[in-house]
Amino acid sequence: MRQDIMNETQLEISVVVPVYNEAGNCGALAREIAGVLDGRRYEIIFVDDASGDSTREELAGVMADLPALRVIGHETNAGQSRATRTGALAAHGRVICTLDGDGQNDPVDLPAMIDHLNANPALGLVSGRRKKRQDSAGKRIASQWANAIRRRVLRDDAADSGSGIRAMRRDAFMRLPYFDHMHRYMPALMKREGFGVAFVDVGHRAREAGRSKYTNFGRAVAGAWDLLGVSWLIARNRNPGDAKEVHPDRRNG
Template sequence: MNAVHPVRCARQIEEIVPVISVVVPLHDEAASIAPLTAQILEILAGQAFELILVDDGSEDETRAELLRLARHEPRIRVLGHDRAAGQSAAIHSGARAARGRIVATLDGDGQNPPVNLPALIAPLMDPRRDPALALVAGQRIGRRDTLGRRLASRFANGLRGWLLGDRTRDTGCGLKAFDRAAYLALPYFNHQHRFLPALFLRDGWKIAHVHVTHAPRLAGRSKYTNLGRALVGITDLAGVAWLIRRRKRVTPHEIAAGAGA
């Protein structure tokens, strides 16, 4: 697990306590973040929310751009890692800093259109919801990736689903919403974000799925390769399978003092 210490780069907001915290992990996305942020603020206008932008050790002007945006928008908070630690680390840092009961995530490259956020958040906001529901996972339709990436993703998702039984066909989608407390109780490790459905199910929670749209990158290029994902994915998959097998759930019952005496 990468050890990083997020640095808070923007002022805390005390006036409004948010119900929703939107967390966006970012690495070298200086050209994408302004239009993406504008879309998020527009889509969630009227909601009690905060927007947490996590700079994962960027080497371009991402951090400067984030600070510029935060100066003009009080709902934006900026966190920074002193070095790149990966998407899972950025999401984890953002969730730990979040003040909302519900955390929603999306990638910082613009491929996860913010217009999908209300559909992800709604099931967790519904007062009639099943109290065991803790994760709503987006599943992409009409993917705007190359054929090679789509085929690699289909194979990886099929293998993962067969081995873990996570009932999810597209865990690589960055659009997710979850109960913050339940998420922070999950075992944390590098690349954790790819296995959230399996981990929530492992802890006895229920999950739901929502179809979401997909878009081309706003700028730049992907930081992942099919080979790179495959090499780390094999180890991660074996590790998560082990975690699931070793999980033992019990229901504690309070025993009154003197009982059995």
């Protein structure tokens, strides 16, 4: 079904892809996403986080061929978490999927993750767990250490918090507290709000163009500060259980 003739209230899935200087990757990724979701009710939202290259022009160039594609541009670079939130705020789908814009996440994993989420109403998030990561040894080792420390402190059971491929309920995501780098703490934040979290193995590919926007040192500094903040958020949480609206008793009216 063509997305340009579909009422937005009928959309099931919104795929949100934050990108920053990903010319050479983003156009092909948009086409891949459209291919794997063919036959479903979906939209694709790329959020260009004030790229300094031709990312935005590349995406604009494929929009005519992909009616489901929307492109939102930040005026100022605000980071991956803010770009993801911008896309989620603009999304019309009940389910939000995310992918990293570098093309290393394989869109072919999305349908199974969406189906897994839909099959269990208690789940708020299905997060990818990368197997056979196509990254440098230094990056893999640093990630392993960071994941081990985070699991010990937060008890979130996440073996791969850096994986960008996810499927989640939009209403669940919008209840999470926003802060910079929150995308690395999705499982812990979802559990804090009382939602179930599942992890599934996904593929991982080598970067075809451009370079990573993160360094091991930069991740470590930001991660240490953020870990303290998330620990505080979890410690200060008070969950009321179900909240139900009370209606007047009309038996006596």
